[in-house]
Amino acid sequence: MARLPARAxxxxxxxxxxxxxxxGGRSLLRVTSLGLFLVAWHFATTRQVxxxxxxxxxxxxxxxxxxxxALFTSPAFFVHIGASLERIYLGFALATVLGVGLGLxxxxxxxxxxxxxxxxxxxxxxxxxxxxxxAIMLWPTERSSxxxxxxxxxxxxIVLNTIHGVEGIDRGLVRAATSLGAGPASIFREVVIxxxxxxxxxxxxxxxxxxxxxxxxxxxxxxxxxxxxFTWVAxxxxxxxxxxxxxLTIGVLGMLSSALIRxxxxxxxxxxxxxxxxxx
Amino acid sequence: xxxxxxGRIEICDVGVVFGRNGQTVxxxxxxxxxxxxxxFVALLGPSGCGKSTVLNAVAGFVRPSEGCxxxxxxxxxxxxxxxxxxxxxxxxxxxxxxxENVEFGLKMRGVGRTERNSVARTFLxxxxxxxxxxxxxxQLSGGMQQRVGIARVLVNRPRVMLMDEPFAALxxxxxxxxxxxxxxxxxxxxxxxxxxxxxIDEALFLSDRVAVMTARxxxxxxxxEVPLARPRAPEITATPEFMRLKAHVLxxxxxxxxxxxxFGAIA
Numbered sequence: 038m039a040r041l042p043a044r045a046x047x048x049x050x051x052x053x054x055x056x057x058x059x060x061g062g063r064s065l066l067r068v069t070s071l072g073l074f075l076v077a078w079h080f081a082t083t084r085q086v087x088x089x090x091x092x093x094x095x096x097x098x099x100x101x102x103x104x105x106x107a108l109f110t111s112p113a114f115f116v117h118i119g120a121s122l123e124r125i126y127l128g129f130a131l132a133t134v135l136g137v138g139l140g141l142x143x144x145x146x147x148x149x150x151x152x153x154x155x156x157x158x159x160x161x162x163x164x165x166x167x168x169x170x171x172a173i174m175l176w177p178t179e180r181s182s183x184x185x186x187x188x189x190x191x192x193x194x195i196v197l198n199t200i201h202g203v204e205g206i207d208r209g210l211v212r213a214a215t216s217l218g219a220g221p222a223s224i225f226r227e228v229v230i231x232x233x234x235x236x237x238x239x240x241x242x243x244x245x246x247x248x249x250x251x252x253x254x255x256x257x258x259x260x261x262x263x264x265x266x267f268t269w270v271a272x273x274x275x276x277x278x279x280x281x282x283x284x285l286t287i288g289v290l291g292m293l294s295s296a297l298i299r300x301x302x303x304x305x306x307x308x309x310x311x312x313x314x315x316x317x
Numbered sequence: 318x319x320x321x322x323x324g325r326i327e328i329c330d331v332g333v334v335f336g337r338n339g340q341t342v343x344x345x346x347x348x349x350x351x352x353x354x355x356x357f358v359a360l361l362g363p364s365g366c367g368k369s370t371v372l373n374a375v376a377g378f379v380r381p382s383e384g385c386x387x388x389x390x391x392x393x394x395x396x397x398x399x400x401x402x403x404x405x406x407x408x409x410x411x412x413x414x415x416x417e418n419v420e421f422g423l424k425m426r427g428v429g430r431t432e433r434n435s436v437a438r439t440f441l442x443x444x445x446x447x448x449x450x451x452x453x454x455x456q457l458s459g460g461m462q463q464r465v466g467i468a469r470v471l472v473n474r475p476r477v478m479l480m481d482e483p484f485a486a487l488x489x490x491x492x493x494x495x496x497x498x499x500x501x502x503x504x505x506x507x508x509x510x511x512x513x514x515x516x517i518d519e520a521l522f523l524s525d526r527v528a529v530m531t532a533r534x535x536x537x538x539x540x541x542e543v544p545l546a547r548p549r550a551p552e553i554t555a556t557p558e559f560m561r562l563k564a565h566v567l568x569x570x571x572x573x574x575x576x577x578x579x580f581g582a583i584a
Contacts, residue, residue: 213408216376218398218425218473227421231412308412308453 096278101285104278118286120262124180125252125294128187132244136192137237140199145229157196165190165251169258183255183263190251191244198243202236203229235309238302245298249291264290323389324476324509326352326375332383332534333370344370346534347384357503357510359520359527361566363574367535368513372479375511376402389476398422401470402479406486408466409454415465416441416450422473440468443502460491464498471506480512484519493551496522500549517566518554521545529569532577541566 075098080086082097096104108114139157142149165186176182206229214228256265268283333345345367352358360368373379375386377396386393388400401422409418416437423433441447444464454462463483470478484492496519503510514520520527527541543562545553553559 207407209404209408210410212378212396213402213404213410214421215396216378216398216400216402216479217422217469219421220425223425228410231410234412306412308414308455310455 094277096281100278101281104276105282105285108279108282114267117262117264117267118290121252121256121264122290124183124187124256124263125248128184128189128252129191129245129248131184132188132191132195132248133241135188136195136240136244137199140196140237140240141203141225141229141233143196144200144203144233145225154200157193161193161197165247166254166258169255172255173259179260183252183260186255187248187252191241191248194243194247195237195240198236198240199233202233202240205236206232234306238298238305242295242298242302245294246291249287249294253287324352324354325389326350326477326509326511327387328371328375328384329387330384331371331374331381331386333367333374333379334382343534345374345381346536348530348535348537349384350528350537350540352509352511354509355507356526357512357524359524360511360513360530361515361517361520361527361570362530362535362538363532363570363577364515365577366530366533366573368515368530369481371530371535372402372481372511372513375477376400376479398425398473399476400479401473401475401477402481403463403466403470403483405482406459406462409462409469411454413453414450415446415452415454415457418454418465419468419472421469426473437468437472440472441465443471443505444468445498458491459487460495463487463495467499467502471502471508475508477509477511480510482513482515485514485516492519497551499523500547504548517563517570521559521562521566522549522551522554527566529566530573532573538573539569 079098081092082095084092086092139149139153143153143157144150168186168189169182172182172185173179176185210228210232211224214224219227252263253265253268256263257269260266264283264286268280268287271277271279271283328348328350331345331348332343335342335344348367348371350358350371360371362368370379374381375388375393377393377400380394393400410421413421416434419437419441420433423436428436438447438450441450444467446461446464446468449457449461454465457465466483467478484495487495500523510524512520512523521543524543527543528537529539529541530536531538541562545556545558545562
């Protein structure tokens with residue numbers, strides 16, 4: 038069957054004006070959804086709703102905005118953000134190098150699979166927080182132990198997705214490469230690595246999410262800096278609006294890091310047809 | 318493009334046995350065929366008769382349990398660029414552009430960037446895809462993808478071009494166009510072609526000789542000479558001579574298909 042270029046898929050022919058209105062309509066819908074959430078929060082907290090869940094001590098949106106303004110004008114809060122970002126990107130970078138490297142080897146070479154996979158399978162189900170005591174003993178500084186926990190969280194999804202990607206490579210493409218004169222090294226470079234790339238990017242994207250979870254947990258348990266530490270301390274000193282600012286900061290930073298992975302992934306793979314959902 | 322008069326294929330008493338969870342299946346049995354340099358030979362037979370297995374043995378993907386395959390005096394032991402294969406579909410590297418796919422063989426041989434680019438462009442023009450250098454495979458139709466697949470093999474100047482039902486996944490009109498295009502390209506490069514198909518019209522229209530295979534285990538049943546004059550146009554398929562050849566081949570293929578059904582050889 039003839040395949041049409043994905044970019045040329047037929048779309049309903051809306052007049053330009055209507056189409057703009059429709060695209061605008063979707064953004065409007067999204068802004069409204071966010072607005073409704075804020076309104077619900079506002080009423081729940083100003084009326085101090087008590088329906089089993091208690092909103093009595095939860096700060097109002099206005100209080101949170103006020104607190105955020107204050108925090109974002111003081112350098113102290115940026116020290117926390119800086120510490121968290123440094124840990125996440127250091128841990129994530131290490132996890133990427135190790136996870137992709139080992140994943141490619143394990144996926145492609147049987148010997149590497151037998152030698153390296155069993156410990157990974159054994160350690161994988163242990164939640165990163167359970168590593169905190171051991172990490173403190175293992176690593177000389179608090180910074181390095183939190184980087185370790187953060188990287189560990191990202192490592193497992195990255196390595197497993199990479200293995201999965203290599204194992205899913207179309208054997209027909211390997212055959213094609215050999216019948217065009219490719220040797221083992223060329224096959225690894227020209228077929229295995231690019232072939233596993235879509236799964237590698239999935240692994241990175243899952244790994245980024247997990248490493249934020251691990252970072253914040255680790256910072257809450259041990260540490261003197263970081264957004265997780267800040268949020269936990271705010272609870273301890275009864276600064277409720279700071280808790281929410283800390284949480285939202287984590288949310289926004291996590292969202293931005295995932296977006297970064299998506300952008301990098303898309304730029305690495307211009308050869309993938311864009312999904313139909315993006316088209317309409 | 319200069320004609321390369323190499324590409325003699327000798328398939329001698331080849332037997333291929335596959336082991337599948339403890340059971341062995343004899344796919345090909347005592348298969349012999351000699352192909353002259355520059356010949357276009359079609360390998361025709363009912364589905365499951367082992368014709369692709371024979372092709373894979375020539376390519377070096379499958380090691381025969383008995384007998385041997387010799388190309389230009391050298392026994393085949395592994396896949397190589399001198400025996401390029403055009404597959405049925407989806408065999409282009411999706412992450413490479415059209416030109417990068419065609420350049421692949423030259424890159425493997427260590428040809429420099431500028432030279433391989435210009436050689437690849439020549440072959441892309443030969444298959445009528447000049448201007449599509451920077452497209453990715455997903456942006457091409459099935460027929461265009463197969464044309465890239467042909468250019469990608471020919472760029473290596475192979476002794477033999479192996480084709481494994483390359484047009485079977487295309488619609489009837491595109492298939493006809495591709496057959497004509499292939500004959501045009503072949504006239505230019507004159508490499509030996511071994512073409513596997515289950516389509517009698519296709520086999521007769523393209524080739525100098527049609528090797529008809531028996532039902533599994535695949536053996537050579539008959540070699541039918543196709544004395545139709547070249548260049549051939551699609552109208553030739555309506556001539557009495559073509560019809561006569563077709564009837565002759567069809568009778569054999571039908572008998573083998575029936576046998577395949579009777580012995581439950583279609584697995």
